Amino acid sequence: MSSMRSTTALSKPSFSTRRAGELIHSWREMVQPSSLPADAAAGLSVACVALPLNVALATAAGLPASVGLVSGVVAGVVGGLFSGSRFQVTGPEAALLPLAAAIVAAHGAAGLAIATVLAGAMQVALGLVRAGRFARLIPRPVVMGFTVGIGLLLLNTQLPRLFAVEDTHADAVALALRHDWGERVGWLGVAAGALTALAMVALPKVHKRVPAVLVGLTIGTVLMVWLGAGYDAVGALPRSLPMPTLPSFEGVHLASLLPAAFGLALLASLGSLLATSSLDALTGASTHSDLDQDLMAQGLANITAGLIGGFPVMGAIVRASASIQAGARTRAASVMHALWLFVAMALLAPLVARIPIAALTAILLVVGVRLLNLEGLVAMWNQSKSTLSVVLVTALGIAMFNVFVGIGAGLALASLLYVRRHGALRLEVQRVTDASQLQRGLHMQAPEALNAPEALDLMVARVDGPILFINHLKLYDLVDGPPWAKLVVIDLSRVSLVDAAGVATLQYLAEFLAVRSAHLALVKVPPHLEAALEPLSKHLLEGRMHGSLEGALLGAGLMQPAPVEEPVAHPAHAYTAAHSSGLALEGRGG
Structure with missing residues (x-):
């Protein structure tokens, strides 16, 4: 795994290298006869x-x-x-x-x-x-x-x-107050x-x-x-x-x-x-x-x-x-x-x-x-x-x-106007170290048909309220200090609005975790926020937003789908049972 990460780090150009490359390309464009x-x-x-x-x-x-x-x-x-x-x-x-x-x-x-x-x-x-x-x-x-x-x-x-x-009237206000100007x-x-x-x-x-x-x-x-x-x-x-x-x-x-x-x-x-x-x-x-x-x-x-x-x-x-x-x-x-x-x-x-x-x-x-x-x-x-x-x-x-x-x-x-209008951002956080903890807390849909290891290193958070320039700093609590979780999952289902400050903060969290070989996953993103958050996708787990906690856990490799036993059924109903089982598994992805 470490060798794979090293290879990826070597193959991906650094920020400064990308910047220099884009700058040189724009200089070449300057001397094009067509422009x-x-x-x-x-x-x-x-x-x-x-x-x-x-x-x-x-x-x-x-x-x-x-x-x-x-x-x-x-x-x-x-x-x-x-x-x-x-x-x-x-x-x-x-x-x-x-x-x-x-x-x-x-x-x-x-x-x-x-x-x-x-x-x-x-x-x-x-x-x-x-x-x-x-x-x-x-x-x-x-x-x-x-x-x-x-x-x-x-x-x-x-x-x-x-x-x-x-020379005698430094500004227009002084000029207006004089009658002899x-x-x-x-x-x-x-x-x-x-x-x-x-x-x-x-x-x-x-x-x-x-x-x-x-x-x-x-x-x-x-x-x-x-x-x-x-x-x-x-x-x-x-x-x-x-x-x-x-x-x-x-x-x-x-x-x-x-x-x-x-x-x-x-x-x-x-x-x-x-x-x-x-x-x-x-x-x-x-x-x-x-x-x-x-x-x-x-x-x-x-x-x-x-x-x-x-x-x-x-x-x-x-x-x-x-x-x-x-x-x-x-x-x-x-x-x-x-x-x-x-x-x-x-x-x-x-x-x-x-x-x-x-x-x-x-x-x-x-x-x-x-x-x-x-x-x-x-x-x-x-x-x-x-x-x-x-x-x-x-x-x-x-x-x-x-x-x-x-x-x-x-x-x-x-x-002051914002606080009066919108109130404070509410953040509920649960640190998960055991699979049984996923069955309670935060009212998030917990995985049921997943095989989980006994020990987990996961943080699950739910945000309630808009993420704006006045309150976005509260999200920094998720990475307040070591030890940092290997996966931070943020449920945005109760978020009504994310402004530029909120987007920048979420990107910072993703980059902060990536440097520490960890990941950020955004789940249950409301449809009206998908366009605003789409530029963040490349910084997230699997390069995308997830529809559920299960999808994020599967994507991070922290859990695997539980084996589904073949049902013993009458041949006439075998196809129906298998087909229903397949749909159930598909519904847990995302």
């Missing part, structure tokens, strides 16, 4: 969206515009090559702006570079310990609240920049920003293929140049990429920077993983993207961006969806978007340098309004006010305090 033209065109479309956004984010954080462009180039290449999703596009993102700006204000540009490198290293570590799967456990209302909160932050911080009064407003810049925003909103309704952001920037820039007015512009840009260097620690207090770096790591990881999960739904992929690989890829991208003094980066659903809609087929589209950005930086630097800051600010304001998803909030008001309350608590916590307070408050409220 390169489509990927190049998709990359150009994404670059048209990314270029002004990268510049806007860098300048909004108090950094040179070149920082945003350079970060987009290097992160786009690294993230495109190694991401867990072939369609993911990596670059500076609006969700990172508030924290990045706070780091620059407190520690300077060097502090942001150091924090970005540290955050990237933390992301790589999270990927190595396979923490990516837990991103699927976050409730959707909290995720929606996260995006709404980022939208509120953008509106609050960028309105003063549009009116050119950010109109005396210092640069109304020409406001007009340029308004034209840019109008183009972004109106042009897609005319034709979806029109690069609305670029057209809007062009209109705003032409207006300012034509009027010959002095205005705040992007400024000079480099024509080449800087060489990677270790950031200078001079004047930077590392101890006070670590919490900010940790915040960057969590924020970039959360945003990237949510974006990657959304891409799976958007593309209708038959298999989920590798979230752990995506964590490591985003970490490598942040390390690279930090080493060249860049802006922190993450996977961006807006850019990735634009790539898919433009016809992207492979990873080459993400890499090509970065190469197009480099071409623009090398050839169009004089034009980019003249873009008004007010026009870039307008882009961020439009992005902020779209993140609010007002239509979705109205629909949620009509459908479930309790769910909306989770969204609003999360969003307001982020806008008024910080991301972690907001997400923590949202998770706490979601948990």
